[in-house]
Amino acid sequence: MELTQKKEQFVNKIKTLYPNNFGEVLKNIENPKPVTFRINTLLFPAKDTVEKTQQILDTLTSLGFEIEQGPLINSYIVKTSPSNLRLSETKAFETGQIYIQNLSSMLPVEALGPKPTDKVLDLCAAPGSKTLQIAQATQNLAQITAVENNRNRFFALQKNLESHGAKNFTLLMENAQYLTNRHPDFIESFDKVLVDAPCSNEGQVVLNDIKSLARWNPKTPKHLAKLQKKLIAEGAKLLKKDGTLVYSTCTFSKEENEDVVSWVLTKFPNLKLIEQSRVLPNNNFTGFFLAKLVKSA
Numbered sequence: 001m002e003l004t005q006k007k008e009q010f011v012n013k014i015k016t017l018y019p020n021n022f023g024e025v026l027k028n029i030e031n032p033k034p035v036t037f038r039i040n041t042l043l044f045p046a047k048d049t050v051e052k053t054q055q056i057l058d059t060l061t062s063l064g065f066e067i068e069q070g071p072l073i074n075s076y077i078v079k080t081s082p083s084n085l086r087l088s089e090t091k092a093f094e095t096g097q098i099y100i101q102n103l104s105s106m107l108p109v110e111a112l113g114p115k116p117t118d119k120v121l122d123l124c125a126a127p128g129s130k131t132l133q134i135a136q137a138t139q140n141l142a143q144i145t146a147v148e149n150n151r152n153r154f155f156a157l158q159k160n161l162e163s164h165g166a167k168n169f170t171l172l173m174e175n176a177q178y179l180t181n182r183h184p185d186f187i188e189s190f191d192k193v194l195v196d197a198p199c200s201n202e203g204q205v206v207l208n209d210i211k212s213l214a215r216w217n218p219k220t221p222k223h224l225a226k227l228q229k230k231l232i233a234e235g236a237k238l239l240k241k242d243g244t245l246v247y248s249t250c251t252f253s254k255e256e257n258e259d260v261v262s263w264v265l266t267k268f269p270n271l272k273l274i275e276q277s278r279v280l281p282n283n284n285f286t287g288f289f290l291a292k293l294v295k296s297a
């Protein structure tokens with residue numbers, strides 16, 4: 001399919017999904033979002049956080065970056081960059097002091113609320129942005145099990161976690177659909193489960209950059225929904241009673257979002273939906289979806 005045809009179909013899909021406010025949604029996906037990042041506090045002692053954070057921000061400012069505090073914990077927005085340097089080319093990035101991550105992608109771990117005493121399962125982990133956030137939120141105290149089935153992505157995950165100072169994690173290069181079969185001892189053993197599912201990435205589409213639609217295919221959501229249901233079901237089985245599961249995607253398709261959540265609620269009557277939200281794109285956030293579920297005791 002031609003890219004122009006894809007763009008037309010994509011716009012029509014947004015119009016169908018958001019009949020009352022599609023104009024605003026479309027306007028907000030015309031252009032790329034600003035670069036956003038977190039300060040990686042895993043590389044220095046907790047008592048130095050304020051001082052180190054200020055040092056890192058001052059260094060970036062002295063290089064010509066104009067940075068604003070973001071709306072989420074420890075989030076920062078690059079308002080302007082110097083003409084000759086990208087944030088990803090700075091020493092702060094190369095040494096792992098900052099972690100570039102879009103704001104919407106920071107939301108699932110906020111919703112999950114991992115605690116230092118938790119056993120946490122990150123079911124679809126590479127490249128590890130959220131695994132690192134979990135490690136950071138719990139001062140490296142939570143016991144994290146991170147699963148990734150793609151070999152190259154698995155090694156990227158491992159490198160990312162190690163170079164950013166994460167500790168107390170176990171990595172499994174396995175298909176997360178079969179964890180309960182392979183590890184029966186994992187059943188109902190995790191306080192927190194994150195299912196940041198592979199998805200059709202519609203939230204990453206930038207309408208003024210038609211190439212961003214190259215991999216978009218209107219048929220993908222239906223296929224992915226089957227995998228997403230298997231992954232969330234596996235997560236539900238691995239979740240402890242009273243535990244919290246967060247399901248997230250960076251896509252607009254209902255099949256991959258609300259339909260997956262409704263399905264798991266029918267299959268697991270002991271799961272209760274605490275919150276479900278579509279993050280609409282705006283100046284800083286990309287389109288995103290997340291649902292928080294709790295397993296009753």
Ligand SMILES: C[S@@+](CC[C@H](N)C(=O)[O-])C[C@H]1O[C@@H](n2cnc3c(N)ncnc32)[C@H](O)[C@@H]1O
Nearest residue numbers: 124125126127128129130149150175176196198
């Ligand atoms: C949306 S990405 C995860 C992003 C990651 N949570 C982060 O924040 O950096 C989904 C990941 O799930 C992996 N994946 C897809 N199918 C899987 C499966 N059956 N078992 C384990 N991982 C899988 C993909 O290779 C991909 O790395």
